Amino acid sequence: MPAKRVVPCLDVKQGRVVKGVQFQGLRDIGHPVELARRYDADGADELVFLDIAASLEQRGTRESWVREVAHELSIPFTVGGGVTKVEDARSLLRAGADKVAVNSAASLRPALVTELADAFGRQCVVAAVDVKRDAELGWRVYLKGGTEPTERSAKDWLWELNELGAGEILLTSMDRDGTGDGFDLDLLDWASELPIPLIASGGAGNERHFLDALHHGADAVLAATLFHENLLPIPRLKTYLADHGLSIRI
């Protein structure tokens, strides 16, 4: 079994890493390369960059920072946001990204996942899925950053993504995201039965939460604010996880 992975997530807007601040919108926290270097040195196992305002005219900007990050980083990284066709993914992978993440576009056109897997191998394809607990469906899939409900049950959709060719699932609990109350462990219990790796996202507030998520079947744990604000330094987290018997790269 590979080591459990600790994965900082960076939101990028117009070539800058940003952070949502309650009631104030977005705050600029630096250049992607700067933060990438810092996390690499801190012992992050991999990085995820989500381009939150990806649009056609910004593709050039994006390729340029992706290329710079690839040049500087000695760990793998995923880029997501606005990937709707094979050519979008190709330009990111050519610029040096290791994997591409697809979310809404895959839900709107599931064949995209298969096209990406056929073109680049399924190891390059991360399916990002945002879910909320739901009386009718158990967990319901949402689009557009959790604002738009679909008719899909998360369980059906995750298995379908596996069939379509996703190489990994980045599963965000919208109920927990930003709360710091811990990951949705019930969600992880069944999602980790998938035969592909699972990245748990949404709710991390302390070391114990990460440990719980990994005990509940996640292969990797993702967080943003905790790491950006240095509320929980990565070396401290990794030492904690290793001390609790998990296989961790230190």
Next chain:
Amino acid sequence: MSPSAPITLIDYDAGNLASLEGALDRLGLDHRRATTPDLAADRGPIILPGVGHFESARRSLVERGWWGAIPSFVADGRPLLGICLGLQLLSEGSEEAPRTSGLGLIPGLVRRLGPGVKVPHMGWSRVTSHSAHPGLPDAEGGWLYFVHSYALEPGAGTVYVADHGRPFAAVEARGNVLGFQPHPEKSGAFGQHLLRSALAWMGAPATTPEASCN
């Protein structure tokens, strides 16, 4: 002027060259991309990267003339390093493409990982030494980054082994040919160290620009 030839990176649309170039730059090593064999430096190490499907990569190498050229380079004594799918292409063949064969520069067949483990094997795994190699340090349980669904069985030429459901060859050597199943360019400080050692053994300049001042 450096007496050493640049490292030739085979550019055939099936590898993450940006990361590899970044790693070589951080090591202070001179390199150039070559889309066809006539663009390869006339001496010095050659790197065959590779990501994707065995058969489409093989086809791409055939189309660009590399499939025939790589064995000639190796026969001429050029050091060759295959990374990830690059290693698999150097083997005798892969279950991923049962109707074709590999370059046969490294003995053995590449088989699918599993059952009983998640495939692809994606992430950090420890490697341990299997046999000594003059160009590589003792593995000492170091962590390397892997992304693959197929792997070579350990054999006489295996330098490091890793385990994912079963042991497999993580680093393989035969004469002037080396193959890495993991991505040293993506494997943090330990990966950089291995890449530096391997390329120094292959004849690339061992010193970084900073170190050349003393």
